[in-house]
Amino acid sequence: MAAQLYKTHTGQLFHAGSIVIINVGLPARGKTHGSRSLIRYMNWLGVKSESFHMGQYRRRLYGADISPDYFDLGNDAMAHARINAEDTCIHDIIEYLTAGGGQLAIYDASNLRAARRREIYDRFEAHKIRPLFIEYICENDAIVEENIRKVKISSPDYITMDPDSAVSDFRARIANMLPYYESIDDNSQSYIKLYNVGEHFVVNNIRGYLQSRVVFYMMNLHISDRTIYLARSGESSNEGSYKADAPLSDTGHLYAHHLHDAIQRRIKERHAHTLAKTGVDMSARTLKVWTSTHVKSYQTAEYFAQHDTVSVRRRMLLKGLNPGVCENLSLAEVKEKFPSEYQSYLRDPYHHRYSLAESYHDVSVRLEPVILELEREHDDILIIAPESALRCIYAYFAPQGLPDSLIPTLAFPRSIFVELTPTAYGCSERRIGIAPPSEH
Numbered sequence: 001m002a003a004q005l006y007k008t009h010t011g012q013l014f015h016a017g018s019i020v021i022i023n024v025g026l027p028a029r030g031k032t033h034g035s036r037s038l039i040r041y042m043n044w045l046g047v048k049s050e051s052f053h054m055g056q057y058r059r060r061l062y063g064a065d066i067s068p069d070y071f072d073l074g075n076d077a078m079a080h081a082r083i084n085a086e087d088t089c090i091h092d093i094i095e096y097l098t099a100g101g102g103q104l105a106i107y108d109a110s111n112l113r114a115a116r117r118r119e120i121y122d123r124f125e126a127h128k129i130r131p132l133f134i135e136y137i138c139e140n141d142a143i144v145e146e147n148i149r150k151v152k153i154s155s156p157d158y159i160t161m162d163p164d165s166a167v168s169d170f171r172a173r174i175a176n177m178l179p180y181y182e183s184i185d186d187n188s189q190s191y192i193k194l195y196n197v198g199e200h201f202v203v204n205n206i207r208g209y210l211q212s213r214v215v216f217y218m219m220n221l222h223i224s225d226r227t228i229y230l231a232r233s234g235e236s237s238n239e240g241s242y243k244a245d246a247p248l249s250d251t252g253h254l255y256a257h258h259l260h261d262a263i264q265r266r267i268k269e270r271h272a273h274t275l276a277k278t279g280v281d282m283s284a285r286t287l288k289v290w291t292s293t294h295v296k297s298y299q300t301a302e303y304f305a306q307h308d309t310v311s312v313r314r315r316m317l318l319k320g321l322n323p324g325v326c327e328n329l330s331l332a333e334v335k336e337k338f339p340s341e342y343q344s345y346l347r348d349p350y351h352h353r354y355s356l357a358e359s360y361h362d363v364s365v366r367l368e369p370v371i372l373e374l375e376r377e378h379d380d381i382l383i384i385a386p387e388s389a390l391r392c393i394y395a396y397f398a399p400q401g402l403p404d405s406l407i408p409t410l411a412f413p414r415s416i417f418v419e420l421t422p423t424a425y426g427c428s429e430r431r432i433g434i435a436p437p438s439e440h
Helices: 031-045 054-062 076-098 114-126 141-154 163-180 208-218 250-278 295-308 331-337 339-347 360-366 368-376 387-397 404-409
Strands: 018-024 049-053 104-108 129-137 191-195 200-204 228-232 287-292 312-315 380-385 416-423 426-433
Touching: 018 031, 018 076, 018 114, 018 208, 031 049, 031 104, 031 129, 031 208, 031 368, 031 387, 031 416, 049 054, 049 076, 054 076, 076 104, 076 114, 076 129, 114 129, 129 208, 141 163, 191 208, 228 250, 228 387, 250 295, 250 380, 250 416, 250 426, 287 295, 295 312, 295 380, 331 339, 360 368, 360 387, 360 404, 368 387, 380 387, 387 404, 387 416
Parallel strands: 018 104, 018 129, 049 104, 129 191, 228 380, 287 312, 287 380
Antiparallel strands: 191 200, 228 416, 416 426
């Protein structure tokens, strides 16, 4: 889990009780992608959250090669298997929210039939867990088709299957489920309906802070493919000073030139790979560059504006951590000059704040609007910023999650940039060298 912005002694944010989000919708409508994104955000806020994916329970109980009849809700012979998998998942959710310290869980399944949804709703209510339905409705065939194409390269069900067979099998699965799909129409229940993955919303009977926060986040959500690149600002002519805000050194300009070329090479590689794997042409995809207002940061970004007419946006929120009285001091010098403060830092490096300085927690709170805007963006984004800001952004997207104590230790050397790709099944990461090909 990424660093929490807010913590309480009870572990329950704002003492708001436990919430279960129950997904509703046919496959390839964005349920799992939306669930993973929401869990990442809620954990980052400080709400202990987990997604429980029905596909994982099905594979664990019956394997990946289960009969297609399992997905035919009218097939009574498979009803016991379906109910068994669902009940096992629901039991684990209740355990997590009542005894496991969790505050928010997502029941990530199709939940197509109204009668079965009512049973599940009542079961959670009996344990004083507030249910909130999120129905993913997609009336745009192009979005569904694109999601189906993604399945053949990302779903655990199709790892060993050739792409064409995977797509055919997945379409048959959807066709089996379609006749039994009943949209939510019970206005006594709390629900959100998302049409075409964020095109418009219907919100009903939302109760309390956490449900409102979920609505707020879902209104920023989309499932379009995009890549986030993180790169450190080039070296300045006064590298140790925060206040001086010095321009790039000669070495910094050389780095900026090499970063531009390396990013463009990587983008071409990705587009070629996507075209070969899915048949989708991404060559018209836009790259946007966000940079801090430090001189060395936006000078690093200027190489993209000069060569590619890429829009470069300067953002005050991306500034690095203000070191306060520790400016220009090495860690050894800090230890000698401020021994008690140094010990406090070692005990809690994420939250500790030196005199006149910021903590990493302060930087993360400052970056929350940037995080939300990153979630809204459909285009590829390159962020060029000081290492301290990159650490906090990376912690939010980190594929494996990070305890907050490790965030101040993350390294972003100028020899590489980081590529993050959020998907329905997690967030993949690559670290890619910046040096020209002849120097690798």
